Amino acid sequence: MRRRGIRFWALISITAVSFITTVLFVFLSYTRISKSLKDQYINESESVLEQSSNNFTVQFSNVQTILASVSEELEKDFVDVFNTLQFYERLTPSNSPIYLGLENGQYYLSSKQLLPDSYKVVEQEWYQNTGNGNEVSWTEPYLDYLTQELVISASIPVKHNGHNGIAAIQFSIDDISSIISQSVIGEKGLVMLISSSGKILANRDNYLISESIIANNQEALLERSFDEQVPYVIDGQNYLIHTMTIDQNGMSILTAINEKELQNYLIKSLYPIVLTGIVTLLLFSSMAYLVLLRGIKPLKNLGTLMSYVELGNYDVYAKEKKYLEVYQLSKGFNSMIRAIKKRDRELNLTYNELKKTEGQLRSKYEQLKASEEKILHLASYDPLTGVLNRRSLMQLLEESIEHHNGESLKGIIFLDLDNFKTVNDSLGHTMGDKLIIEVANRLSSITAGNKNVARISGDEFIIIIHDLQSENEIEAFAKEIVQTFDEPLIVDAKQLNVTASMGVALFPIHADSTEELIKFADMAMYQVKGLGKNGYKIFDEDIKKAVDEKVEIELGIGECLKENNFELVFQPLFNVQQGRITNVEALLRSKSSALSKFNIFQIIQTAEITGQIIEIDKWVLREACLSIQKINKEVEVPLHISVNVSALHIMQQDFVSNVKEIIEETGVKPEWIDLEITETSLMESFDQNINKLYELKEKGISLHLDDFGTGYSSLNYLNSLPIDHVKIDKSFIDKMLESKKDSKIVETIIALSHNIGLKVVAEGVEYKEQFELLTDYQCELMQGYFISKPANYETIIERVNNNLKEKIISV
Template structure:
């Protein structure tokens, strides 16, 4: 018995020491691997993000308003950043450039993007939180930096696809079951090796302190109900962090594998010693048999027997061993009871966790399908729904796909703030939900754009009734915070299956019809037809042609002289836009400018015209004893830009032209929107020495109150008045009155569209200062206008 006890104790002690040593060694091995991966991953991301910040700083210095090829510059720098990343540049006016060849839709509003909101916050690099990409359902993170110099005001940004920049993490591992994760600032998992728990947050209220301690040391932590030893390290640039986790279960399994040979050796030893003990036991019980024989002898009356006490020591040890066994069984029952209670507690916690996960999943599903502001369906959901309804449609009934865009919504945001804009969007969503159509689905797909699908229509005419009802919704003003907003909408309608049978085509042609409604003056609806398609295709063709002209310098200036009646010579010329591009040869300049105003390209055209006009008049006046003035038309959209005056100043400084040689022509209608703000800009231009002309006078508001408040020098009588003044005395008196009124308030007058000598003589008799038209000269190129001015002969005009 003693031999068995000693061998058992020795084996247990050996296994215990082996367990302690192997456990420590294995843990150190895993910790070393974890720290190595953590350091390498952190260094990798820090280097990548630092490199991005350096590139953004170089880009912000290199990109200027005069950059010949902004797109090429963005593509060049894109080669220096991680693959599948994109560089974006957004300007304050909403225009944007991007290095990717993928086309973003017109509905993409750059000023609403998180990365763009850095424009007025900081001069350094700002990192966004991870968010969903506009086009593809992929998680991205953006680094952005404002550009506020060299005439450029905007933001340049680099977008990363999380799954692409996280490839190093995808290849990293700690053991077989360990984790390496990229976390955002809120503890949400962005990337790991097997896309495990992507989008889940690992921060739980009961474990927040443990997670904080993991930045300094290795701590036990539960992830997805599995136990790990975790350690984290922050990425300094953007608040993200790397987490490494050692699986405690894997540690235990590896420990068991290492201990198994030792345990088997111990068992073998016990068997050997057990055999020896059995042989010894036979020898031990021999005294007991002898004792029985002695007791039998006593029973027969033999009292002369004697049992030696030392022969029966094993019986005493057996009794003691039995008592120890009873004590051990009692202790085991107590431990089993404690374990049972712990299991019940864990089961309860698991149930609570399950309910939390279920609730989180429901929230995520709702966010993925619905617009967070209005509660309407989002773009992805409405497209899926339309796909499903088309697949299940039996073809007997019609569907109306209605595209709605609020008119001048940007003005509401700019003048009243984004909070008012959000309240307006919510109110519009409620009104659309209250339409009388029985079966309809309503979605908000971007800032101020909505899509309605009306099902089970028995005729195409029903779609027009619905469109009329939608436009009628905006007849009543919308009240937001005691402010009355007179909002209108442009509505485009496509009909299934008459116009198209696929989701993409239906949405595309509904969008076309909506833009056609805007073209017709907004606040109306348009049902798609072939005329709409042709006009939209024409607009697209013009838009592409304008882009080609801007990139390849295919625009040119023509000049039309203005004859000064009092001085008897040409004192002014007007700069007029023309194109040398074959892509735009079949379109007149009015169509080109009208399309440019719709697409926003008019801003870049305006700046090109002003700059070229300044350079041209600089060269013209080098040959003139008395310098000439040059007139340039300014678009309404350009005046509305915050940096309008700044752009003019920059061009004057770049060209070195005298501001007094420049006349800017502005229409009445362009001033009426945000009148007080625009008039302040005109006063700034006057302070620079620039002369201001009010173009198309008499065709707009023509309010004497406004006229008296404007800091203008000339009014320009529209051609429509000049054409009629010889045909009726009433029209003639109207022209004479305009000239007299202008003179009485200190303004000079320009008459345009003068084509005949009789018109010229009558205007001269009214003391009109400047006369412009084909009677003087048609618009000509630079070389011709130089010759005309140098060789002008007033006698041929028969004045």
């Protein structure tokens, strides 16, 4: 095989890589900038279109309202026409005049301007254009007889003192153009008001006023512009146009992006980027070539090795074999010195082995000694902060309790930093570790006669105070810690405001064992967390009662799961559009006497704290799957069943596999299952949880967002969730009859959900008025006591088959 030199392959490689990279860079830059610019112009066009449409809609609605008011006022007997017209003139755009012409030849003008004798009311455009009935009519642009200005008018039939007539508001094209005078799309884009016949009524510079924008055989193309940006030629120039119709009068707003301007801006934006990229690649290629040339340096090194051999140094070896030039020289050089080194190696082998063994033994000894010292330190102290660790703290506390003289108290302060996770998430774990070190230093520096500080987990500390004479002393010490955290902590020149929640327990007042002392202090700390954080609380009987109650519920849950003493009841969801029950929600109930004095909310809350909620979730889902199969065998049209899923279960790695396993095990159709999740359950590990939901969505399972409005309610993430329904929280439904503001909130949530393709469920519907109002708001699904209370399997089937619609309609 023929071998080529290093320089040859270097030139070939660099030339190829530079060419390919340059072409790819130019292509990607063009594609990305082109899309970005077009999206930017389109977004600007959409914004201007919507804003202009809203402005014209409001303007024209006001005009129609004024005309309707004028019509009503003129029907009254003996009304003063001039005063009436002048009053409403002040409400018109730019104080535009109001005309009134009657069939008996009388006419009026709100400005009291005298009309010339040649002015024939019945011949005016505003009088002739009026249609039948009481609807407001709009004219095409025409030249006003009096002002010689281009105007349009809105008119309405009226009756005054027994005579029929026409009332009209006439305003100039300049007044209309002022609405969009500041609206721009780029530098050469257009914003126009188009009449129903296609004539241009207004734009920023009165460009092409009264001319028709609809060319021959292009009506269909223009109609497409209502839904998307479409190419269109206006006055010999290419544009991307988008239109929106004004409901009041059939007029349209048109925005047009100048394609030539867009292309020029693209080239202008692309030129410096491409030039910079090419220059950068040329520099890179030159540098790479110089670096590769340095690869020839081994040839020079080989010559140096030969010089060493000439001087009697045979402990050299040529390693370069890749290229033709080096390969031949290295092969001959190594063959030459191999025989010489073999002779010397045998003589030095024994000596080198003994020396090496001695060094290894010495190194091992030093490593073992250092490891022993490190292990002894790590066994007793926290490696990050240098304070005691959990193991040494427990040992110290147990020995202290064992040798207690009975004459003093010992205080245990369980301290947990508030919102420490926020520091880690926003500033990084390195900054979090530094903050923990600073907190440990502050706790260690607080004045106390005899204390020990220990770090037992991430941001949790325990302080032991010895030789206390009263409860007041430990309380004073806790207050001193709170005051200490009033001062900001300085970490890497950053000022961090950190607070702490603390629970206090005393030996032997509250407990006489290490485990119970720490446990009671921990419970007291969680009381502080629940009351707003940043403080302390001393353990008392109320906390103990809460602890005992939690233990009782925890044991009762375990018994229910073991003995199968949980049961499901079902609450129907009424589908307003279909007029029937289409869904039921599975609700958990307990049959066990061990949990009889606790409500289901206490049970679920405790299960979430203890982690038992995961097993409850799996039990409820399995029973719901079996139940909906039984129910659907007894009804004509299959129902869906909603199952609530806890935040803790969603965060588990095996959440998706649990759901899939239960569905496959029960054989239920996935499309019958609706999983209800809360907003707050998604915010922890958001991206990971979203991926889980998409995986379930692909399986065919429907996803509902529960308690909407009580959590984050972020529009930023709502549109990215793979959900089908949002469930409005009962608190909003309860208040909607109390005030228009609360009612508007519900209406807005429903409209917003519909706008992004979601359906809406309203829970807690208890009154007929709520049902009717939600029906007006086009809410698809409702549940609550007005529909039905939760019921057992047999009752649900009976209510479905008896058509609950009849009850709802008749109420």
